[in-house]
Amino acid sequence: GLKLSLHLSEVPSQLEESDLLLNLPPDRIGHGTFLHPEVGGSQSLVDKVVKNNIPLELCLTSNVKGQTVPCYSKHHFNYWYQLGHPSVICTDDKGVFCTDLSQEYQLAASTFGLSNEDVWKLSQQAIDCIFAPEDVKQQLKQKWKELHPQVFK
Template identity: 60%
Template sequence: MSTEMRIPFHQALPKVELHAHLNASISSITMEKLILQKPHLNIQHNMTMIRKGQTRIFEECFEMFKVIHQLTDSVEHIFMVTKDVIKEFAADGVKYLELRSTPREEKSTAMTKKSYVEAVLEAIRQCKQEDVDIDVRFLLSIDRRGGPTVAMETVKLAEEFFISSDGLVVGMDLSGDPAVEHAKNFIAPLHAARNIGLKLAVHMAEIPNKHEEWEMFLGLPPDRIGHGTFLHPEAGGSDQLVDIIKKRQIPIELCLTSNVKGQTVPSYSGHHFQYWYNCGHPCVLCTDGKGVFATNVSQEYQIAESSFSLSKAQIWELSYQSINYIFAPENVKSDLRSHWNDLKPGLFNQS
């Protein structure tokens, strides 16, 4: 293979993505397609922000969510963006993807929460039928802003699809504004989800000084922790919390670019990835939202390599170990490990 034809190492590296919010993963290309279909929304004045990509600043990242909400208000559009997102992750070398999203209803288009989930699952199935080289699963998200009643409704919906989706729905995510509602309001819904057989991914410690809440969540315990920014002692957490997480070997979903752009960490080199990685704790690199934060999984691995002086062998191992933390069954993990090992010689023989 000529030098010109070689795929860069981080893109050729087979990868897992376990923390990808659907709406936040919509690319600017997909957004522009949607904008053309919705001229009445008059979103043209936001085009500069949408096209800024990696230069998009913190405030603009969160302004993007408002635009996305306007653009994804029907079953047809949820289906379209899901397919686009899946294909873009596949093009980046992601072989296993867990998407997550809060079911949404929109009276103006007759979209219900159930039809929202059905649209996502149909997009996943169609990508598989089209032989897109990626295994995709789905987590229904509980948005903290909805409160405990809506949370329990989401659990019931998840149960329905957990039974009927032939393994596509594998878990639940708790996310949303960490400053609203207390953890205690979500413990019962999360326990109910666990009792059904759903795995739990819980956003934790995205803002500091909520030790009581973190202890409640760790009492579940979650199957994975999202972000975990302020859990370790150097960030205001505690040795006791860290000991619980280490003892239970709860993997942490780490989103470098999202945290830097969201200003919850000072820099890439100051990211808490280093603390957990140096402990030998289960870590998985994720994007959070590849569209809004203008990144991809390959870029996150590249940033980790340069920021923390990791070798290509360490990057490979980080990706390979991520398979252990997926919510799909053991036979899927086994197949992925075989796939990784098949690809490994070609990856390291490039240079």
């Protein structure tokens, strides 16, 4: 069926709206900037996201330029990454924000001390979050497996 990605908790003080939307539940969350309690969200919102294993689309440059986070080091990527929760690095809109996916991965790596292997795993785990049939995901995982030795010579 049709998959649903919802942009939610992009602005503070939207607890009731975010809670309502998480009850659907969506298949992915765009941004989710203000979900966790440290930035005005709530533990119950985090619990719903984790319980339903809803991946987050995280857009570092978009959030910094849009001023929903004060700087890269304060980005909520680290919160979800430390939880080990499924997250995907995204550009949001590469034309508007003058960035590309490689730059976003580089920003995440340099800001949060990710190794090359960490970045590789992040990109590989993103395959599980795409809206595609399982056979397509398996094909992509196989390609990642084949590319790994070439990339890490």
